[in-house]
Amino acid sequence: MIDFILIIPELFLLTATIILLLYGLQSERKNVLSLLSLLSLSSLFFTGLLLWNNPIISCSFFFNACILDHLTFFLKSLIIGSSFGALLISLNFLRISATYSFETIILILFSVSSMMILVSSYDLLPFYLAIEFQSLCFYVLAASKRHSEFSTEAGLKYFLLGAFSSGILLFGFSLIYGFTGITNFEDLAKITMSEALPFSMNLGMVFIGVGFLFKITAVPFHMWAPDVYEGSPTSITAFFAIVPKIAIIGVFLRFFGFCLFFYEWGTILMLSSLGSMMLGSIAAMSQFKLKRLLAYSSISHIGFMLIGFCCGSIEGVQALLIYMIVYMLMTTGLFSIALSLKDSVNFRTSFIESINQFSMLAMTNPILALSLTILLFSMAGIPPLAGFCSKFYLFFAALSSSLNVLACVGVLTSVISCFYYIRLIKIMYFESPFLDYHCFPFRLSFQNSFILAFVTTFIVFFFVYPSPLFLLAHKTAIALCF
Amino acid sequence: MKYLLLFVIFFPLLAAFFLAFFPEHKKEHQKWIKNFAFQSSLLNFLASLFLWIQFDSSTPKFQYGCFVDWLSSVSAQGEPVYGSSLTLGVDGISLFFIILTTFLTPVCLFTGWSSIQNYVKEYCIAFLVLETLMIAVFCTLDLLLFYVFFESVLIPMFIIIGVWGSRERKIRAAYQFFLYTLFGSVLMLLAILLIFFQTGTTDLQILLSTEFSEKRQFLLFLAFFASFAVKVPMVPVHIWLPEAHVEAPTAGSVILAGILLKLGTYGLLRFSIPMFPEASLYFAPLIYSMSLIAIVYTSLTTLRQIDLKKIIAYSSVAHMNFVTIGLFSLNAQGIEGSLLLMLSHGLVSPALFLCVGVLYDRHKTRILKYYGGCVHTMPVFSAIFLFFTMANISLPGTSSFVGEFLILVGVFQNNPFVAIIAATGMVLGAAYALWLYNRVVFGHFKAPYISYYSDLNRREFWMFVPFILGVTWMGIAPNVFLDPMHCSVANLIG
Numbered sequence: 012m013i014d015f016i017l018i019i020p021e022l023f024l025l026t027a028t029i030i031l032l033l034y035g036l037q038s039e040r041k042n043v044l045s046l047l048s049l050l051s052l053s054s055l056f057f058t059g060l061l062l063w064n065n066p067i068i069s070c071s072f073f074f075n076a077c078i079l080d081h082l083t084f085f086l087k088s089l090i091i092g093s094s095f096g097a098l099l100i101s102l103n104f105l106r107i108s109a110t111y112s113f114e115t116i117i118l119i120l121f122s123v124s125s126m127m128i129l130v131s132s133y134d135l136l137p138f139y140l141a142i143e144f145q146s147l148c149f150y151v152l153a154a155s156k157r158h159s160e161f162s163t164e165a166g167l168k169y170f171l172l173g174a175f176s177s178g179i180l181l182f183g184f185s186l187i188y189g190f191t192g193i194t195n196f197e198d199l200a201k202i203t204m205s206e207a208l209p210f211s212m213n214l215g216m217v218f219i220g221v222g223f224l225f226k227i228t229a230v231p232f233h234m235w236a237p238d239v240y241e242g243s244p245t246s247i248t249a250f251f252a253i254v255p256k257i258a259i260i261g262v263f264l265r266f267f268g269f270c271l272f273f274y275e276w277g278t279i280l281m282l283s284s285l286g287s288m289m290l291g292s293i294a295a296m297s298q299f300k301l302k303r304l305l306a307y308s309s310i311s312h313i314g315f316m317l318i319g320f321c322c323g324s325i326e327g328v329q330a331l332l333i334y335m336i337v338y339m340l341m342t343t344g345l346f347s348i349a350l351s352l353k354d355s356v357n358f359r360t361s362f363i364e365s366i367n368q369f370s371m372l373a374m375t376n377p378i379l380a381l382s383l384t385i386l387l388f389s390m391a392g393i394p395p396l397a398g399f400c401s402k403f404y405l406f407f408a409a410l411s412s413s414l415n416v417l418a419c420v421g422v423l424t425s426v427i428s429c430f431y432y433i434r435l436i437k438i439m440y441f442e443s444p445f446l447d448y449h450c451f452p453f454r455l456s457f458q459n460s461f462i463l464a465f466v467t468t469f470i471v472f473f474f475v476y477p478s479p480l481f482l483l484a485h486k487t488a489i490a491l492c493f
Numbered sequence: 494m495k496y497l498l499l500f501v502i503f504f505p506l507l508a509a510f511f512l513a514f515f516p517e518h519k520k521e522h523q524k525w526i527k528n529f530a531f532q533s534s535l536l537n538f539l540a541s542l543f544l545w546i547q548f549d550s551s552t553p554k555f556q557y558g559c560f561v562d563w564l565s566s567v568s569a570q571g572e573p574v575y576g577s578s579l580t581l582g583v584d585g586i587s588l589f590f591i592i593l594t595t596f597l598t599p600v601c602l603f604t605g606w607s608s609i610q611n612y613v614k615e616y617c618i619a620f621l622v623l624e625t626l627m628i629a630v631f632c633t634l635d636l637l638l639f640y641v642f643f644e645s646v647l648i649p650m651f652i653i654i655g656v657w658g659s660r661e662r663k664i665r666a667a668y669q670f671f672l673y674t675l676f677g678s679v680l681m682l683l684a685i686l687l688i689f690f691q692t693g694t695t696d697l698q699i700l701l702s703t704e705f706s707e708k709r710q711f712l713l714f715l716a717f718f719a720s721f722a723v724k725v726p727m728v729p730v731h732i733w734l735p736e737a738h739v740e741a742p743t744a745g746s747v748i749l750a751g752i753l754l755k756l757g758t759y760g761l762l763r764f765s766i767p768m769f770p771e772a773s774l775y776f777a778p779l780i781y782s783m784s785l786i787a788i789v790y791t792s793l794t795t796l797r798q799i800d801l802k803k804i805i806a807y808s809s810v811a812h813m814n815f816v817t818i819g820l821f822s823l824n825a826q827g828i829e830g831s832l833l834l835m836l837s838h839g840l841v842s843p844a845l846f847l848c849v850g851v852l853y854d855r856h857k858t859r860i861l862k863y864y865g866g867c868v869h870t871m872p873v874f875s876a877i878f879l880f881f882t883m884a885n886i887s888l889p890g891t892s893s894f895v896g897e898f899l900i901l902v903g904v905f906q907n908n909p910f911v912a913i914i915a916a917t918g919m920v921l922g923a924a925y926a927l928w929l930y931n932r933v934v935f936g937h938f939k940a941p942y943i944s945y946y947s948d949l950n951r952r953e954f955w956m957f958v959p960f961i962l963g964v965t966w967m968g969i970a971p972n973v974f975l976d977p978m979h980c981s982v983a984n985l986i987g
Contacts (some may be wrong), residue, residue: 016878095617388648407686422679429675433651433668441655477564
């Protein structure tokens with residue numbers, strides 16, 4: 012019974028979600044949506060409170076199938092925080108875009124709770140189950156805009172490739188289980204430490220690696236990401252782009268870092284990281300749709316995060332965690348803008364799609380243009396913004412693990428990726444507008460402007476006093492390694 | 494005393510912060526904003542003069558030292574593993590660059606007084622932020638933070654070129670400026686990380702006493718050089734400079750020529766030469782030859798240009814390469830000469846850009862063939878332009894002469910051949926500068942093209958006066974500027 016105390020936050024969130032679902036079904040009122048979103052936000056908030064007030068810092072429970080430590084605490088806080096942000100910025104969008112049903116919010120909450128379980132899983136079984144739970148929610152979410160062909164196509168693609176990658180992952184798990192008879196991380200760690208691994212074990216690992224790279228859209232397995240990003244409703248894209256990556260990278264960090272040792276993975280992840288950085292930054296140059304651009308940019312950022320994976324040192328993990336936080340904040344900021352700018356032609360319904368529509372933004376809404384500029388410079392890694400701090404620490408970790416090639420390619424691709432980030436700035440500031448083809452100036456909703464202001468302030472002033480975040484990440488990284 | 498330096502660095506930032514909350518709806522508001530920005534930058538200039546007055550020139554130590562813990566973390570065993578701190582200090586080398594920066598910023602704000610009509614508030618903010626960043630570059634004693642400030646200058650400069658530049662081509666120029674500089678300096682970032690990885694610190698004062706193996710010195714030197722060579726600019730990577738100069742607004746050119754070009758040579762002097770002495774010795778011939786090519790090539794290129802700003806931009810390239818020759822002569826005369834030439838170029842070249850700005854404000858063109866016979870319509874301007882043209886070709890009595898003379902003396906001891914070729918650069922410089930002056934000022938007044946004309950107004954005249962005073966002062970009594978440098982330079986090469 013004591014074990015259930017340890018998962019009170021998850022239990023609370025699940026219960027709250029189910030109650031909200033029932034309430035949504037029962038209620039016949041028109042404004043059920045706004046009430047539900049408010050309630051869901053507050054339930055996320057209370058989950059966060061419960062998480063933060065959990066007296067037990069680290070232990071494993073449910074017969075060693077789940078674990079609580081600094082890493083899970085960190086990741087769960089991040090997941091709750093980011094999904095709170097993602098939900099907050101998409102409230103206005105959900106209200107305006109007509110094709111809405113309240114189940115979207117319910118599914119988002121379900122996926123959040125599944126991700127919380129995912130990061131605390133300590134056994135292959137809950138690991139796989141939680142990943143599937145999470146993916147299933149996302150398949151539905153991607154296809155939630157039923158009347159749009161794009162959205163259905165995105166949902167279908169995402170489902171097929173996601174199911175395929177889950178299959179590969181599962182096959183890897185079964186190989187591992189078949190050859191060791193063990194599913195628990197701790198026991199697996201003991202086995203892999205002790206003796207030379209048989210070939211089939213390596214095969215299983217490769218399958219798991221492929222599944223992992225699929226899920227985080229790293230390069231050889233990235234093809235679904237741009238289509239899914241573009242096709243899904245923007246609020247869902249925001250959610251995709253921000254939250255699940257944290258959970259998946261977090262749990263695989265434990266899996267690769269702790270359970271199956273790093274060296275076996277080095278080459279695969281390194282190649283994938285190189286590919287992601289290069290493809291992400293080069294392919295994004297020829298993109299003119301905003302969401303596709305963001306998709307490719309996220310691929311290149313994933314490449315950077317994989318550098319942290321490849322290091323296999325405390326610094327590497329620490330750099331990865333810092334990068335994750337900063338990236339999450341930057342993406343939230345970007346999407347909070349993307350979710351509120353509307354097309355000038357039919358501004359009631361249509362949100363901007365092409366990056367050309369940013370023209371005139373500096374004239375019509377200078378403050379917004381300025382914050383977007385700061386965000387983009389930070390994404391490009393120009394000092395003294397937060398994006399730079401996270402990147403330089405990553406390169407430092409790479410060099411200290413003598414991954415010189417990765418570091419060099421990393422800095423070079425970050426220069427290349429500057430090209431398309433500053434192209435957006437160029438469009439905003441310098442380009443004369445296409446007539447009736449620019450975004451409509453209007454007031455941001457309160458939530459979006461709040462999030463944007465918070466993120467921009469963080470990005471600008473992070474440089475002044477970065478120590479707390481570095482210390483936090485360091486503590487978390489150490490918790491993983493010992 | 495340490496608060497004086499902090500004040501000089503952060504006061505412009507503070508002013509920019511206040512400025513951000515000023516309303517800007519009416520015409521009077523714009524006037525307030527300009528006044529406020531100008532006066533605060535002037536105040537900062539005065540404060541920076543106190544740095545000079547209080548400066549103790551009998552010691553090579555860094556003065557006004559200040560240490561703020563910036564980023565530290567502890568290992569599992571509780572000992573610090575990573576540390577980088579905001580270590581600030583001023584020595585004889587950086588002192589005058591700080592003063593030059595604070596001197597040029599009010600000028601930039603002043604020169605945009607009437608020609609900048611849109612985004613006035615943003616203009617002032619951009620320059621004030623830029624000022625803080627540039628001063629910070631010159632007095633930070635931490636490699637990583639040097640890199641941060643060195644790079645972050647890009648953001649305001651990108652916006653200055655792109656927003657207030659004059660033509661459509663400005664976008665291309667802003668891009669080139671941005672990508673060239675960034676591409677060069679990321680290699681420096683890797684080098685800095687490598688240094689940190691080897692020594693466990695990025696504090697310059699500790700690194701100066703660190704020995705790197707020869708092979709690693711070469712690698713690090715080249716990585717640093719990639720970044721500084723773009724900024725200087727050395728010849729194969731100088732293309733961004735004429736573009737950026739031509740498209741930038743007048744104030745942007747002033748800052749580019751006055752300060753940003755100095756960042757590269759300052760970096761070479763502050764970091765490359767003392768940290769990698771063997772590599773500096775080894776690569777000196779490379780740098781000599783690159784600089785010689787640059788001097789001769791850009792001087793000749795200048796003859797063919799028809800854009801006024803491009804001509805001055807190319808002459809800047811020539812002068813800055815003179816500076817690198819002086820730096821790598823690795824003796825006291827050469828280095829002090831190049832410091833002096835940097836300062837002098839920081840006065841002369843901005844003044845020339847201001848001259849071009851004056852012409853552009855009146856006639857809205859910078860193409861040479863529309864100008865001629867300015868002396869008939871703008872006598873005061875012609876006199877001032879003559880003065881700075883002469884200073885540009887380093888006439889004895891002006892500041893550039895002292896600098897170039899010392900450089901030639903210094904490099905002659907080291908390598909007479911280089912000195913001889915470099916001296917031809919002076920001849921070529923005279924050729925293009927005089928010919929330019931000839932074409933703009935003398936000859937027939939081109940009445941078909943120019944229908945409206947007026948001489949300098951009072952504001953523009955007073956804008957030039959401090960430059961004239963500075964150039965003559967430095968030319969007649971260079972010891973005032975050389976004295977604070979002696980100890981630091983001697984310490985650097987000794």
